[in-house]
Amino acid sequence: ARGSGFRHKLNVNWRPTQGKLLYATWSTGFRPGGINRRPTASPYDAETLTNYEIGAKTSWAGGRLRLNGTLFVEKLNKAQFAVTSDQNGITDIVNAGRAESKGIEADATWVPVQGLSLQASATWVDANITTDLCKFANPTLDCSLSNANGDPNSTTAPAGTRFPNSPRFKAAATGRYEFDLSAFEASLQASLLHQTSSQPSVDTAEAALLGKQTAYTTVDLSAGLRRDRWSLTLAAQNLFDERGQQVRTASCAIALCGPSAIQVFPIRPRLISLRLAWRY
Numbered sequence: 001a002r003g004s005g006f007r008h009k010l011n012v013n014w015r016p017t018q019g020k021l022l023y024a025t026w027s028t029g030f031r032p033g034g035i036n037r038r039p040t041a042s043p044y045d046a047e048t049l050t051n052y053e054i055g056a057k058t059s060w061a062g063g064r065l066r067l068n069g070t071l072f073v074e075k076l077n078k079a080q081f082a083v084t085s086d087q088n089g090i091t092d093i094v095n096a097g098r099a100e101s102k103g104i105e106a107d108a109t110w111v112p113v114q115g116l117s118l119q120a121s122a123t124w125v126d127a128n129i130t131t132d133l134c135k136f137a138n139p140t141l142d143c144s145l146s147n148a149n150g151d152p153n154s155t156t157a158p159a160g161t162r163f164p165n166s167p168r169f170k171a172a173a174t175g176r177y178e179f180d181l182s183a184f185e186a187s188l189q190a191s192l193l194h195q196t197s198s199q200p201s202v203d204t205a206e207a208a209l210l211g212k213q214t215a216y217t218t219v220d221l222s223a224g225l226r227r228d229r230w231s232l233t234l235a236a237q238n239l240f241d242e243r244g245q246q247v248r249t250a251s252c253a254i255a256l257c258g259p260s261a262i263q264v265f266p267i268r269p270r271l272i273s274l275r276l277a278w279r280y
Helices: 204-210
Strands: 009-014 020-031 046-060 065-077 080-083 091-095 098-110 115-128 153-157 169-181 185-194 218-228 230-237 246-249 260-267 271-278
Touching: 080 169, 204 246
Parallel strands: none
Antiparallel strands: 009 020, 020 046, 046 065, 065 098, 080 091, 098 115, 115 169, 169 185, 185 218, 218 230, 230 271, 246 260
């Protein structure tokens, strides 16, 4: 596969007052094209991206409060997606025509008192293909046109279909308190992560057979003691043993092999650890 082109990034920023920064970015990027594993599958073209972004980075209350936010729109042309072929479930990369991802990102850090820090971040994303995805791609994006071999075409995903593995909303929060406990430096920390559901494939028929990747929330806790070079930490990750799904896929096309081909790769289950460390 060969490709060439011109990519750029332009950025403008403005500081209206001390501790306040406003910025705007216009940038472009690409993902190379290539060939698929199946010899009969068509090669796929390079995906190109144009990104528009405006944001702010601010500091308040003498630096004890920081607020940052970004609005973005990403426009993709010849967007690349992975779909399961009809032949033994081998994954093919296909071009979906045009797509768009827009959203907002924000984060905050607050230090209300000495030793206590609170952090939170959130992202909302609306990511969809904006043209029909055809079983056999063609330059006109017309899913009624047969391929070069005369095979009938069809619409794999209509315009408006969401990106696979793309939750609409994600949020995280962490609170940490550091204090002196007798001759030790002590710390307590709690973290929370939440994300909404997503679909596992851009192919609407395949996604319906696979089922949704459900929303999940996890909680992590830790407590630690430190003195000189020694430290002791007790931690509980995924405290409530939430079985959130990182990946939901199939080892073989479900239409061919049935529901038993569905595979789910969960997040790490509950893990409780005690760690003794010495810095040298």
